[in-house]
Amino acid sequence: MHAATPSLLETCIRNSPDPILLMSHLVLGYPSLEENRKVMDAMVAAGVPIIELQIPFSEPIADGPVIARANQESLANGFRVETGLNFIAESVQRYPIPIIIMTYTNILMAQGFDPFIQRAAAMGVRGLIVPDLPLEEAGDAIQSCQTHGNNQLDWIRLFTPTTPDSRLELLGQGASGLVYCVARRGVTGRHTEFDPQVMAFINRCRSATRTPLALGFGVRSREDVQSLRGKVEIAVVGTAAIEIHLSRGAEAVGSFFAGLR
Amino acid sequence: MKKGYFGIFGGAYIPEILHETFRRLTLAYEQARQDPNFWQEYLDLMENYSGRPTPLTFAENLSAHFGHKVYIKREDLNQTGAHKANNVMGQGLLVRRMGKKRVIAETGAGQHGVATATMAARMGLECVIYMGAKDVERQRPNVFWMQQLGATVVPVTSGSCILKDAINEALRDWVGSMDDTHYVLGTACGAHPFPEMVSWFQSIIGIEARQQILKQAGRLPHRVYACVGGGSNAMGIFQGFLDDPQVDFIGVEAGGEGIASGRHASRLASNAGRLGIAHGYRTLFLQDDDGQMRETHSVAAGLDYVGVSPILAHLHNIGRVRFASASDQEVVAALKILMQKEGLIGALESTHAVARAFAEMPHMPKDSVIIINLSGRGDKDIFTIADALGDPGWRTFILDKAHQYQKS
Ligand SMILES: Cc1ncc(COP(=O)(O)O)c(C=O)c1O
Numbered sequence: 001m002h003a004a005t006p007s008l009l010e011t012c013i014r015n016s017p018d019p020i021l022l023m024s025h026l027v028l029g030y031p032s033l034e035e036n037r038k039v040m041d042a043m044v045a046a047g048v049p050i051i052e053l054q055i056p057f058s059e060p061i062a063d064g065p066v067i068a069r070a071n072q073e074s075l076a077n078g079f080r081v082e083t084g085l086n087f088i089a090e091s092v093q094r095y096p097i098p099i100i101i102m103t104y105t106n107i108l109m110a111q112g113f114d115p116f117i118q119r120a121a122a123m124g125v126r127g128l129i130v131p132d133l134p135l136e137e138a139g140d141a142i143q144s145c146q147t148h149g150n151n152q153l154d155w156i157r158l159f160t161p162t163t164p165d166s167r168l169e170l171l172g173q174g175a176s177g178l179v180y181c182v183a184r185r186g187v188t189g190r191h192t193e194f195d196p197q198v199m200a201f202i203n204r205c206r207s208a209t210r211t212p213l214a215l216g217f218g219v220r221s222r223e224d225v226q227s228l229r230g231k232v233e234i235a236v237v238g239t240a241a242i243e244i245h246l247s248r249g250a251e252a253v254g255s256f257f258a259g260l261r
Numbered sequence: 262m263k264k265g266y267f268g269i270f271g272g273a274y275i276p277e278i279l280h281e282t283f284r285r286l287t288l289a290y291e292q293a294r295q296d297p298n299f300w301q302e303y304l305d306l307m308e309n310y311s312g313r314p315t316p317l318t319f320a321e322n323l324s325a326h327f328g329h330k331v332y333i334k335r336e337d338l339n340q341t342g343a344h345k346a347n348n349v350m351g352q353g354l355l356v357r358r359m360g361k362k363r364v365i366a367e368t369g370a371g372q373h374g375v376a377t378a379t380m381a382a383r384m385g386l387e388c389v390i391y392m393g394a395k396d397v398e399r400q401r402p403n404v405f406w407m408q409q410l411g412a413t414v415v416p417v418t419s420g421s422c423i424l425k426d427a428i429n430e431a432l433r434d435w436v437g438s439m440d441d442t443h444y445v446l447g448t449a450c451g452a453h454p455f456p457e458m459v460s461w462f463q464s465i466i467g468i469e470a471r472q473q474i475l476k477q478a479g480r481l482p483h484r485v486y487a488c489v490g491g492g493s494n495a496m497g498i499f500q501g502f503l504d505d506p507q508v509d510f511i512g513v514e515a516g517g518e519g520i521a522s523g524r525h526a527s528r529l530a531s532n533a534g535r536l537g538i539a540h541g542y543r544t545l546f547l548q549d550d551d552g553q554m555r556e557t558h559s560v561a562a563g564l565d566y567v568g569v570s571p572i573l574a575h576l577h578n579i580g581r582v583r584f585a586s587a588s589d590q591e592v593v594a595a596l597k598i599l600m601q602k603e604g605l606i607g608a609l610e611s612t613h614a615v616a617r618a619f620a621e622m623p624h625m626p627k628d629s630v631i632i633i634n635l636s637g638r639g640d641k642d643i644f645t646i647a648d649a650l651g652d653p654g655w656r657t658f659i660l661d662k663a664h665q666y667q668k669s
Contacts, residue, residue: 059429106537159277
């Protein structure tokens with residue numbers, strides 16, 4: 001099922017002259033949509049080429065303590081999915097970079113999988129990451145992305161260190177846009193040692209797909225990003241940026257990202 | 262039908278990182294299920310460690326009072342005082358087979374946590390229990406016992422600090438620790454194979470109850486009542502009679518402060534549950550229009566949960582199980598009667614089934630045969646019950662005790 005022509009997201013990644021791209025992660029409504037806007041302005045100004053926006057869910061099982069708390073506080077402050085989707089639509093218009101939605105299955109289901117995906121496609125969202133919808137259950141969602149996305153909205157697959165080669169291959173075959181590689185066991189937030197084990201995992205990922213690789217979970221510093229140069233196309237930075245935003249404000253996030261590469 | 266599905270409910274909605282763990286668990290479970298020695302080993306363990314078979318007690322005084330034949334299945338007599346022992350000992354045997362060294366579990370009332378801690382002690386496993394901070398507060402005696410049994414109890418302060426949040430936290434542990442750790446899920450919910458596997462271990466209740474009622478009453482029951490949190494004790498007893506269409510099943514959910522108040526945990530009887538996917542499976546959840554899980558309420562921590570077993574949701578859909586609810590108030594009133602007429606101190610969870618049976622019995626034809634599953638005993642609820650009854654002697658005792666602690 002490999003798309004004959006690469007999707008917009010994949011083309012954008014492949015055409016970049018940078019040796020490694022950064023993908024940042026924000027939780028919508030945390031601490032507020034106004035703050036999200038400021039941080040995104042700062043990120044884009046600092047040259048962040050892909051942004052992942054998380055629609056909060058009350059049961060964020062795949063997220064570590066910092067992002068889980070962000071989900072919870074956003075909801076406690078009255079976050080609504082409709083407002084979030086409008087914010088995403090505005091963001092797609094405002095920034096010249098691909099925007100990806102990350103959320104959990106139930107958020108899609110509450111709107112209806114197909115209507116949700118149709119709307120995301122119409123807004124110009126470039127990718128969907130739904131960590132609790134495994135391949136076995138994602139058939140309809142993938143179909144909807146293809147129907148409505150017209151090669152412009154990718155269903156993003158996840159590779160993990162516990163995934164055996166045979167399954168990496170299965171996942172890799174239909175991948176498009178990028179593949180999100182989870183660097184280690186555990187949830188988001190904790191630091192990852194980018195040791196030979198991680199590099200061996202990246203090699204396994206590479207063998208399983210021709211789609212660009214984004215490595216996430218525990219990328220926090222310039223050293224981390226440096227060690228991934230030439231290994232993966234994208235380094236995903238989530239928790240570290242949220243922590244900096246909280247402690248030092250939106251502008252500091254910009255200089256943090258500028259200093260990562 | 263797709264594996265792990267019950268009608269439109271069930272499935273395995275798990276992060277990719279757990280895919281291989283679930284594949285191996287499913288394999289171990291399927292192999293155990295095909296191995297008659299495994300079930301025999303389980304029966305022996307339950308007989309010698311947990312006092313099974315548990316009695317089916319003819320409730321003489323209640324029977325006379327209501328003009329029916331009321332039988333009570335005594336899961337309160339299990340090791341650790343609830344049906345939870347059936348599930349954890351079964352999973353413990355499976356953990357042994359899989360060669361894992363550590364177990365984790367979520368707990369609401371603390372019953373499942375205590376049962377898991379007991380199993381871990383007996384089987385020489387490291388044990389960590391996740392428990393909502395709110396539940397830690399209202400179920401202190403169980404926290405104490407878990408710790409004494411050697412388990413680490415982690416109070417969960419995320420979300421609404423109750424059972425569902427403890428499940429999330431246990432899953433967060435598991436995505437990092439799966440190599441040496443098994444997650445002992447406490448009820449017939451979650452991703453496949455848990456609903457089916459937990460129901461299998463709990464089927465021991467129904468298998469015994471069927472033989473016992475045939476022996477004692479000489480016939481099958483008209484109705485079987487069981488409380489439903491996640492649904493494991495209900496699945497356990499219902500399975501004994503699933504092939505007998507003349508037996509009616511009533512699953513009793515937590516009515517909390519009343520369905521109309523919105524402060525309850527009734528997913529099916531209230532008609533408020535909406536199809537959703539969370540905690541690894543698809544079922545009817547109490548959620549808002551955005552798909553965010555709602556806060557639930559019950560005097561019984563073990564019923565205070567947003568989802569319900571996919572198997573029960575299916576049996577409800579096809580009309581095989583009827584769902585009803587009992588309010589906090591009705592439960593406390595029923596508990597008083599149960600204690601005073603039969604000398605049984607039921608858990609607040611279990612007493613939901615009792616309360617609903619009391620409410621329905623006056624409308625049944627005379628001499629109906631009824632089984633109520635008393636899933637657990639109420640010792641753990643002493644603080645909650647004493648408060649609900651407003652017992653002055655208890656209050657004085659606690660105040661005096663606090664005073665003593667302050668002085669020492
Ligand atoms: C005594 C007792 N009964 C019932 C339940 C509810 O669980 P389930 O519906 O799985 O039987 C609990 C849960 O903690 C419990 O402790």
